[in-house]
Amino acid sequence: MQKKLSLLLTPEEAASQHLIKNRVADAAGIIPEKISGFQIIKKSLDARGKIPRFLFKVNAFIDEPYQELPTRFFQFQHVSAAKRKVIIIGAGPAGLFAALKLMENGIKPVILERGKDVRSRRRDLAALNKHGILNPESNYCFGEGGAGTYSDGKLYTRSVKRGDVNRILHLLVHFGAEKNILYESRPHIGTNKLPQIITEIRNTICAYGGEFHFEHKAVDFEIKNNRITKVYTSNGVFEEFDAVILATGHSARDIFSLLFQKNISLFAKPFALGVRVEHPQSLIDSIQFHCAVRGPYLPPAYYNFSHQISGRGAFSFCMCPGGIIAPASTSPGELVVNGWSPSKRNNPFANSGLVTEISEKDWKDFKNAGPLAGMLFQQSVEKKAYEAGGGNFVAPAQRIIDFCENRFSSSLPDCSYIPGINPANIQEIFPSHISNILKQAIRQTEKKMKGYYTREAIIVATESRTSSPVRIPRDEKRLHHPQVCNLYPCGEGAGYAGGIVSAAMDGEKIAEQIAVVLGKF
Template sequence: MRRLVDVIVGPDDAGPEGLAQAAAVLLGVERSRITGLDLKRRTIDARQRRVRLNVSLEVWVDEAFVPSTGPYAPSLPTLVGEPEVVIVGSGPAGLFAAWALARRGIRSVILERGADVRGRRPALARLNREGHLDQQTNYCFGEGGAGTFSDGKLYTRATKRGDVGLVLDLLVDVGAPERIRYDARPHIGTNRLPQVVTRFRELLEAAGVVVRFGARFESLLLNGQTVRGVRLADGEVITARAVILATGHSARDVYRSLFKQGVAMTAKGFAAGLRIEHPQALIDGLQYGASAGHRNLGAAPYSLSCTDEAGVGVYSFCMCPGGFIVAAATETDGVVINGMSPHARGSKFANSGLVVSLSPADVGGGVLGGLDYQAALERAAFTAGGGGFRAPAQRVTDFLARRVSADLPTCSYRPGLTSVDLWELLPRRISEPLAAGLRQFEQSMRGYVTAEAVMLGVESRSSSPLRIDRHETTCVSPSHRGLYPCGEGAGFAGGIVSAALDGVRVANALGS
């Protein structure tokens, strides 16, 4: 017999034996009759620092246990004929679009400006060690897109936008840990993501999808207002009956090219600010109290949000427990900060973006105003950092006191830090809400504002500052037939899972 139960346990009992004992008590059976457990959902509840785990389980009683193993997602047919659809970008949106098209028997070619995963590693090493940026292959560009070297958090609020379970199942099939199927806050980790991405690509290629690296989209091939394919930076022309544009929100050259070609786009709100780093042990203590450091809990995350007196939103973004801050720049004169964590989240640092909501009216400059605003922030950070992608930084207590830090704590950001007054770098529209937000965060998480925490900038790419318009159900651009804007760069996603869901959605909307 198999029974579904929900148990609530402390960290000590969150291992397999503790869960089996708790399930036995709940079901009123001898522990020895339980042959196995299949976890369905696992949530850590750390309210009031009294840590409890809520676990939903399928309990196998008196029956030989057969652990669930993949494959979980439907398989792909073998594709024949010439590729009909061009997908620009091999991030989650592009990869999942290719998969969903393949499910429908439609063969596509994915064009990716950067290198494959293997080629990305030396480019990242050079950036971290020598401060040399490869503008085509970096933390944002290359196989798997911006999420390949990240924390790989897979939590999303976009559950109404598609089948999140399908995305997770597919990721497990290509090597992601099984637990992402039941953890309430699943993540893969930067040490495992590259292999997952490579295996995903190999799955697509085995079905007949063509994947090309070092193939940079330059412009649309147009016949009037109808898209006939794409032109690459080296002059090559590739024809197709449809183009799915999934180039992410860092490809500013793509936005500018589309703007020139008259593609319909709209400015939208976005967020910008800084990234903050604390010792992970400090965050563990603030979140988990006496249970801090427990092996069944791991490194503690946090999520903070508030509005200042003027109603401006300030929030933590892409929090990476046990992680590292990385140089996510794509332009040679701009510093951009982001974060990542390995699967075990074992580093001694906890970092998170701290960003302020901005509206198109705040940044001005029309449709491309947000791009210019982001770029100006990044250039100011580069100059203040003193070059080599060193980041301008300040202790959080000094930021609030408006004084330059006499020294800075050890930080995980490899290119290095330069001590500055961040108030001189940031527009008041960002620094003032940020300071107000920090004071409020300290109220809800006592000890968060500490001299041990350092803030560095700039966190300018949390979301796209514009939307490439598309029809709600057909997903076609209203200005250009055959053009399907997709994913985060088109303004329809924010994060790995929502970008993947959008890829599936666009592929399913594309006419046969």
Template sequence: MRKKELDLVFTPEVAFDAALLEHEILKSARVNPDDIKYVHRVKRSIDARGRQVLVRVRADIYLDTPPADVISPTYTYPDVSKAKQIIIVGAGPAGLFAALRCIELGLKPVVLERGKDVRSRRRDLAAINKEHKVNPDSNYCFGEGGAGTYSDGKLYTRSKKRGDLQRILQILVQHGATPDILFDAHPHIGTNKLPKIIEAIRETVREAGGEVHFDKRVSDFILEDEEMRGVVSADGQTYLGESVILATGHSARDIFELLHEKGITIEAKPFAMGVRVEHQQSLIDSIQYKCEDRGPYLPASSYALVHQTHYKGRQRGIFSFCMCPGGFIVPSATAPGEVVVNGMSPSRRDSRFSNSGIVVAIELEDMELEKYGPLAGLRMQQALEQKACEMAGNTQAAPAQLLKDFTERRVSKQLLDTSYQPGLVSMDMNEVFSEDMAYRLREGFKAFGSKMRGYLTNEAQIVGVESRTSSPVRIPRDRDTLEHTQIKRFYPCGEGAGYAGGIVSAAMDGERCAEMAAVKAGVSIR
């Protein structure tokens, strides 16, 4: 195989213009154009370290026919309508990719989602924003596609050893995502495009003979001799299968409580809580790109920040989480009487606001384990969310404060415009958090202001509370079989079980659990 590997540097004007980029790559190859069989764009990444922003591009020029895995493959799904059944609880990334993998392996997935399909779900999201009404089964966390559907759609992960990242991206492209996600160093889809992709995946499952059911909240498990045989939905229907894959996401508190009640082992796990900080996107662009106007080619800029804080002998990290350039802050409560915020971005990231979670690490020793046992982190989340709701007036309006005012402990006389539709209530956010969390947040913002000049300003504001960064519970499983350590044929999966931290890692974990369930069902995997 004859191949030329190119590492190139372009201006944004070239790198983000498809035709110009192709032309420059071919020119840089310095070979006869007639000899080129295929141009594979491997990676595109922004380098903003210097005075001028550059874009680094890696490309492979094939002078022979490239391997099949270089050209994006099309995955095929056989008819599994009469095959053995695998019950999958949850239709988020973990559940949907588990379903697709089951089909590839000749098994019939039966997916049960407590919320509504992606289109019907929109009405409940509008009710949260406009009427402050929270449907416990249909909201920004629950419904087809899970929390990832109405998010930024970030598609990068540090968990590349856990599965085939490129395969996940290729399946998303097959279902309607832009091919650029195969090429960009930090790909994303956008909340405006994700719903159609989720719908396409659901139709693939159904066309292959699988089942996807909505408004099917699981209320009980069916156990026989320490093996999971199926589940019961809240409307009394029973679903039996070879195994159960539990992919309910990090906010399915009733599932954690059900497991605990039935004596099925769960564990408290570290997580993080804090706030959303909202800046003007133009300010973040000017800091990161070192220019007043990023122009029509550069995307909205992002940042990643981390700092170690010390309080009464305990060191804890404070860090940015789920940064959403050109995005919106959204209400993510899953029950009345609580306020939770999260972030999302459209595909163009063209909002005038940027927002990011800024959160403090919560370790096991910070929790009341003796009082609440494995649910200690969950109770800590609930207490903060309920306090925020009460202090802000018992609606979905969120407590907020200008950023510099927060660090200097001044109540803000007036707040800024915001992307958060339910509205903001000015208060001293130091009173929302415990003394140690408030201290760590203040120290973290001061440190971030030193790292990014202009970041710590009253032209920004914090909005609370960001408490659903990850599951506060881990459902333990065997390292090799991925089965629960106590219950066989039961596969805790994805973010809710404590084994993923985003769309891609959850999807990869869903595939792995499907493979292990297939082995248990007697399927040979190559």
């Protein structure tokens, strides 16, 4: 017999298979020996009460043999000789999951990626972190796996209606992710594990006849009769294909400019802008878990918040417990930060974006740039941040108390940001109304998280690549660009996703539509 049960466990119980089994037996009203095993279906942490508790949903096997939690099976077709071929520009989650879906439908994907393979990319990240040398084609945003490869690998999304989230998680397990991502309420993979998964995806795509072309930056298109007929790259021309998926991410400013030059419509779109906040992880643990020390059974604490200030949203973004602040710039002279964590989230700092909504009224000084106005405003802030840091990707930083009280920080605490930090007046980087919103958001967060507003916490600028500042339109039903009927804008860069899972789902959605249009083979 199998029985579904809900359990409320202490952190110590939740950490031990033996103790969970005893609690499963209690809940089922039987002795533990009658239970051959149990599958965890859902696991979440409720830290609202004085003592944090784990909520488990389990499927217990009673007096019958235990079976492991089933994983889905995926079947790809050999496509080396396929009649249909689709160019995918960009090997981020949108591009990669589009490629897999095309192969399920017997269509050959040809992936063009400006950056390097995931392993070579690592050397460029080291040069940036250690020596302040940025490779504009290979960095935290550009290269195999896309922007999320060297990240925390958080896999939760609010876009549950946009596609099959579980399918994406099962695919990740198929390519080597641990099974716990299937049942954790806040699944994450970690920077140390993601590259191997990305490599497995590439190996599969190549083994089934798909193609990868690294260091092939798309630089131009030939368009005839409302169709793309050629894609020019930094390393050669591609022609004779059925469709082009444009999945170049939120940082491909050259692609936005190219579309604009070619009169292919696109629009400025709201995005979020702000700073990254860093606290000691132990402090966040004590605030969130209401205790002096987290102890061995709880994970590093997480937080999120959202406020309405002067009619604008201000919220935390991409919180990385036990994480590192990363230099996520893609061009010289511009400073962008983001965050990552290893799978164990065992670094001594907790970082998170603190951002506010930016819309048309904020980029009015750039309005002559039309659809690129938001992007140019974003870039201007990144340039100011770079100058305030003093060069070499050293980041401007300030204690949050000093920021809120308009004081220069005469000293700064340790920070995880490897290229280094310099004290600066962060409010000078942003228009004053944006700085004021960030200040108010910090004070309001203190009301919810007592201890957040502390001398130990700093802000580092600038968190500016939260989502794309541009939307590339697509036909609502057919999903292609309204002017170019075989061009499919896809993923975060085109404005249809905001995170690894939603980008992957958008890639699948586009590939499915292309399979319908081309017919299945």
